[in-house]
Amino acid sequence: MTNPSPTPLLEMRGICKQYGHVQANRNIDLAIAQGRIVGLLGENGSGKSTLMKVLFGMVRADAGTIMFRGKPLVNHRPREALAAGIGMIHQHFMLVEAMTVAENVMLGWKPAGRWLRRRTVARLLKEKSGHYGLDLDPDALVADLSFGRRQRVEIMKAILRGAKLLILDEPTSNLSPPEVTGLLAALRRLRNEGLGIIFISHKLGEVLEVCDDVVVLRAGEITGAGPAADATRASLARLMVGRELAPPAPPATSAPGAEVLQTVGLSVRDNLGVERLHQVGFNLCAGEILAIAGVDGNGQNELANVLAGVTPATSGRIVFQGADITRRSARARTAAGLAYIPVDRSSTSLVPGMTVAENLGMRDFERAPFRKGPWLDRKAFQREAATRVTAFQVRCTGPDALVQTLSGGNQQKLVIAREIGRQPKVLLAFQPTWGLDPGAAQYVLEQVLALRASGGAILFISSDLDEVLALGDRVGVMFDGRLLGPLPRGEFDRARLGFMMVGAEPGARSLPTETFQAAAGPSVP
């Protein structure tokens, strides 16, 4: 790795960490120089989280040394790491929603003083955040802020506390394209002022765009390191996965089959009476993928849940294979051939404390083969699990393994095995590749395409434009609870969808810049 300054900001040497009989980190050397952005790439379970936890003092390494700004960090805890000048921006923010931005910055910050000086801190915060292009209103309640703005608060917290090294864990996974651009610009400015930055990401494009150096981990070892200028998408993907990753083949356009799902004027209000879904109407045909793009929080979740029967519609109709199913239960819809992959694996699509077999049967346990008369057929659970675990290559110790012992990728394979393994007529897939590494994500997309090839209809909701562009026969965009489009293949491109994602009508080709600011976050308070 290139090393322009004589003493690096951070030097980790020979880091080893073993969990059970798995070597999560094997003899890892990592050096970060001042004023460099280093991309840390790797699949889930490749050891990058473990390495960062070791650095931040959340986990103790079995062997190895850490030197930070010339001083060793030994047996440290996060508190000491913070004091030494390491700032970590977690994927899940550590903010108090009921407090203002300024108050969150002051929390636990000694230099804020013994007495609360909100005014001073607010002024400092406004000045500093403006300087880095991360404009924040110090008096806004965190609860009212979008995901992207909360991230800015976390970054400003770290900077004001004098962080010399910033670790960002998957910082762009929930941001809209304009927000990503803003974040990357701010990171460059921080780098130019001498900070070291570790940028953890799955997204090769962003890593190549913003990073000076790239380090790739696979199976606990460094498989490649060097300047980002020398790397390509293909070379990085190969280092991460250990083989070439072909992008999913754009589906051959075929004559769509019969219409299987149709919605008319579908609207949903939440408990507080706020309209989350407004007059959504579309139709979906067999053998077709209708992809829906959009910034998170614009009604995608509500759309998926109302179609699956998890939440009721306030008005409108859902017609499935000619029958009105608007009032049918989730169970009846599942039985009729409507499959659903929700985004949240930890507490919705899977029950981590149940076994693989039970999770595979959790949407069908009231029916044969899982049910025999008044009893659950335990043998059928085992049999189905054994078949599907093999068919969908889920790696686990067997049907009785608890799902919480599986990796994220294997958990999602389990969900796919249950939902696609049922050979549904319609599949609702909501961010099915969320949080997956490229290998596992590609597997999921391949399975979706295979279902399409066999005549299934797919509603594919994702905030990842690349996926939407690659898979969609038609593409719509969710904005502020409305469905814009859908446009058929040939009529959409990245730029046009980008405009639609911030609220422009499908016909528009440009947008005044200030609209970006206003529309960047989820529109609902």
Next chain:
Amino acid sequence: METLTKDPDPSLAESPAGSAPQLVDRWRQGFLLIGTAVLLAFAVAAIALGVAGKNPLVAYWSLIRGAFGSVDAVSFALNKTTPYLLAGVGVTMCFRARVINIGGEGQIAVGGIAAAWVALALPSLPAAVLIPMALMAGGIAGAFWAAIAGALKIYRNVHEVLGTLMLNFVGTLMVSEALHGSMGEPGAGFPQSPLLAENAWLPGLVPGTDVHSGLLLAVVAVVGCHLLLWHTPFGFRLRLLGSSESAAAYAGVSSARGVLEVMLLAGCLAGLAGGVEVLGVHYRLIEGFSSGFGFNAVAIALLAGLEPAAVLPAGFFFGFLESGALAMQREVGVPSSLVFVIEGLTMVFVLCAMGLQTRQRRV
């Protein structure tokens, strides 16, 4: 995907323990943990005994003899265990569905009223008809009582802890109300009902002892709940509800229906316990007969690790401990409240031990 499978299993990287614990292992581990907790509780209570100027060994010896020392002692303890098993396994099922039912006491109380009322109203019926009728009345009354709290939760968003707790007071005071009024024994000087006709008494289970057949009913209920939880769609629904509300909704399981069903089940079992106490132990309704049962049922459910089958050992532990305590009080002059100290300490240690276990818990 071929190359991917050659990598070391990332699933193992996330969980140091790796594979799922086998059933036998889990039970052995559970017994070990809980046994240790019980021993620790006795050890700490021994200090309290020492401070009180009693020899702990003497006291514990009289406790053991009081619990196991004679046929009468054992049958007394078994009868004490019966309502604990019934109410405890009901609470276990509720907790599995994450419905915090602490209303066992009220449900037992109204179950006792209903059973006593039927037995007093129809004294001339043959035992084979009267006893099932009275027990059924107890079960229905208990189920109704629990269902009130369930309905309040579903339709009025009243938390079940509050609902069941308040209904405890209403239920136990209704016993007093009945005994000071229409159901009281005239001129008894104590709030109790007249003695029930003999054909309403529960038949004995073992000839020559006081053990009544309610014990059989309780064991059947425990086994039935075990089968319900692990081998029926109903139990699967409860477990889904208990694990995560959003997973249950996704699986098409109605939370309202589940709450109501499990409350009916637990209330029915508690009501039966009330009926069994009236028909099998006291042969009449007396004031305060349900005192403390509801909370012991919660303790037993926790001691059993929310495993219906494990309610058997947990319930017997409580039953024998309390009957032994009475003997200890008589012989050594140790206040029987010390037993509540031991029970409390056991629960503290058991909960600590379970804290160690939660990472690997199966729902």
